[in-house]
Amino acid sequence: MTVERFASPDAATVARVVGDGLREGAVVSIEAECEVEYDGRSGGYLGPGDRLVVCKPDGTLLVHRPSGHKPVNWMPGGATIKLEPGESDEDAPLLYARRSNPNEFLRVYLQDVYSVSRFDAEDAVEYQERGTEAEMHEYIESNPETALEAGIRIVEHERETQYGYLDFFAQDADGTPVVVEVKRRQATLNHFDQLKRYMELYRESNPEVRGMLVAPSTSDRVKRALRDNDMEFVRLAEFDVETREASETTLTDFS
Amino acid sequence: MTVERFASPDAATVARVVGDGLREGAVVSIEAECEVEYDGRSGGYLGPGDRLVVCKPDGTLLVHRPSGHKPVNWMPGGATIKLEPGESDEDAPLLYARRSNPNEFLRVYLQDVYSVSRFDAEDAVEYQERGTEAEMHEYIESNPETALEAGIRIVEHERETQYGYLDFFAQDADGTPVVVEVKRRQATLNHFDQLKRYMELYRESNPEVRGMLVAPSTSDRVKRALRDNDMEFVRLAEFDVETREASETTLTDFS
DNA sequence: GATTTCATGTCGGCA
DNA sequence: TGCCGACGTGAAATC
Numbered sequence: 363m364t365v366e367r368f369a370s371p372d373a374a375t376v377a378r379v380v381g382d383g384l385r386e387g388a389v390v391s392i393e394a395e396c397e398v399e400y401d402g403r404s405g406g407y408l409g410p411g412d413r414l415v416v417c418k419p420d421g422t423l424l425v426h427r428p429s430g431h432k433p434v435n436w437m438p439g440g441a442t443i444k445l446e447p448g449e450s451d452e453d454a455p456l457l458y459a460r461r462s463n464p465n466e467f468l469r470v471y472l473q474d475v476y477s478v479s480r481f482d483a484e485d486a487v488e489y490q491e492r493g494t495e496a497e498m499h500e501y502i503e504s505n506p507e508t509a510l511e512a513g514i515r516i517v518e519h520e521r522e523t524q525y526g527y528l529d530f531f532a533q534d535a536d537g538t539p540v541v542v543e544v545k546r547r548q549a550t551l552n553h554f555d556q557l558k559r560y561m562e563l564y565r566e567s568n569p570e571v572r573g574m575l576v577a578p579s580t581s582d583r584v585k586r587a588l589r590d591n592d593m594e595f596v597r598l599a600e601f602d603v604e605t606r607e608a609s610e611t612t613l614t615d616f617s
Numbered sequence: 618m619t620v621e622r623f624a625s626p627d628a629a630t631v632a633r634v635v636g637d638g639l640r641e642g643a644v645v646s647i648e649a650e651c652e653v654e655y656d657g658r659s660g661g662y663l664g665p666g667d668r669l670v671v672c673k674p675d676g677t678l679l680v681h682r683p684s685g686h687k688p689v690n691w692m693p694g695g696a697t698i699k700l701e702p703g704e705s706d707e708d709a710p711l712l713y714a715r716r717s718n719p720n721e722f723l724r725v726y727l728q729d730v731y732s733v734s735r736f737d738a739e740d741a742v743e744y745q746e747r748g749t750e751a752e753m754h755e756y757i758e759s760n761p762e763t764a765l766e767a768g769i770r771i772v773e774h775e776r777e778t779q780y781g782y783l784d785f786f787a788q789d790a791d792g793t794p795v796v797v798e799v800k801r802r803q804a805t806l807n808h809f810d811q812l813k814r815y816m817e818l819y820r821e822s823n824p825e826v827r828g829m830l831v832a833p834s835t836s837d838r839v840k841r842a843l844r845d846n847d848m849e850f851v852r853l854a855e856f857d858v859e860t861r862e863a864s865e866t867t868l869t870d871f872s
Numbered sequence: 873g874a875t876t877t878c879a880t881g882t883c884g885g886c887a
Numbered sequence: 888t889g890c891c892g893a894c895g896t897g898a899a900a901t902c
Contacts, residue, residue: 412738
């Protein structure tokens with residue numbers, strides 16, 4: 363049996379299921395009324411309420427409220443999770459997770475456990491992702507003239523500078539060097555800053571060097587900042603999610 | 618009963634529990650072997666394997682593998698979730714979530730549902746957080762001389778400029794203006810960029826203006842970049858998570 | 873709705 | 888291990 367579930371378990375059962383489950387590599391889910399306390403990089407307290415608590419064998423602990431994408435409290439993988447049965451029968455069992463670097467902990471007081479389940483999940487396949495920044499780089503590298511401008515030539519990809527990595531170092535039709543920074547989504551002021559930082563390095567030795575910020579879109583503010591600093595925005599419409607209708611791919615597309 | 622669970626349910630039961638549950642405001646968790654397909658801002662495919670699928674009544678959908686803090690696939694709140702029973706008995710029921718803006722969808726093919734549970738969770742209390750950037754601002758505003766330097770005076774908090782907001786605008790003991798950028802964690806090159814952007818605005822009219830990057834810590838690289846640009850780093854040790862041992866607060870601290 | 877900034881961001885890559 | 892930047896970043900505040 364892959365899933366074992368216990369309704370209204372007592373503290374000892376909860377302790378056993380959590381302890382054995384995690385040690386043996388299972389995912390343990392708990393539906394309970396609980397109180398949560400966190401301290402570390404930030405700190406917080408959540409009073410009594412019903413939540414879904416998920417413990418993974420890698421040390422991940424998630425506390426989910428009935429709404430919201432993010433867990434209200436959590437511990438990323440690598441933490442040590444243990445369950446301490448309450449001292450007396452009235453005491454709530456304590457689900458306790460701690461990690462160092464940074465030093466932090468999470469305490470979940472399980473005041474009323476409605477249900478706990480142990481899930482011996484087998485999941486080995488890899489997630490296949492499409493549409494990453496790496497893909498955008500590949501596209502630009504193979505089609506620089508379509509993507510950027512006629513006559514441009516890529517000289518180097520991922521060039522290291524003393525101020526960090528720049529995406530492409532290129533030369534335009536006239537042989538003028540071009541610093542290219544690529545963003546997969548709408549370019550922000552931070553991205554402008556980043557490009558400018560690289561530009562300053564090259565402009566010292568060659569004031570002619572050009573700077574290109576390449577992205578599916580950007581705001582007017584960023585465009586103005588670029589103009590004010592003699593840099594350029596290049597729109598890569600091919601990667602704009604909003605204009606490209608979410609394509610109705612089917613499973614066979616991945617075969 | 619707050620939690621209702623069904624072991625090895627058939628497609629019709631899964632459809633009923635998911636449909637009724639979400640409509641009636643419950644959290645539905647599914648432990649199943651499934652296949653996942655996503656398309657939208659990015660795209661991806663996850664082959665068959667055992668996962669925990671969580672559906673919330675606000676439209677949140679999470680697919681969790683047995684390890685990792687983040688769901689391998691998800692849909693943030695606001696999506697429309699529906700479950701379509703397979704056409705025939707052999708067809709896997711399809712859990713389908715869609716949203717617009719951006720336009721994207723998630724398909725979870727439930728090939729083998731080990732268990733589905735409906736959790737009518739009641740959770741009304743608010744989460745109380747400590748240690749935010751706002752708190753750091755308050756601290757600096759009330760103790761500028763301890764936090765920053767002797768004789769300094771805060772002139773303005775959250776001043777708007779044509780290039781964005783700066784955290785504090787101050788004057789030192791000599792009356793020289795000081796631009797202050799505050800970060801609640803280790804300051805990065807990006808934060809340096811941000812401060813520099815503001816600085817350039819002020820230096821045009823007054824080359825004497827000072828720039829302060831205030832954070833619990835930063836890297837040597839950032840310190841050097843600051844020095845090279847005649848700006849300063851101010852360490853706010855009070856907010857350093859690493860030096861401050863995770864304090865052993867108790868529930869009573871929040872009363 | 874668009875833009876900007878914060879976050880217990882998390883995650884991965886590389887020195 | 889620490890630093891650095893991408894992310895389907897998400898979420899809040901502001902305009």
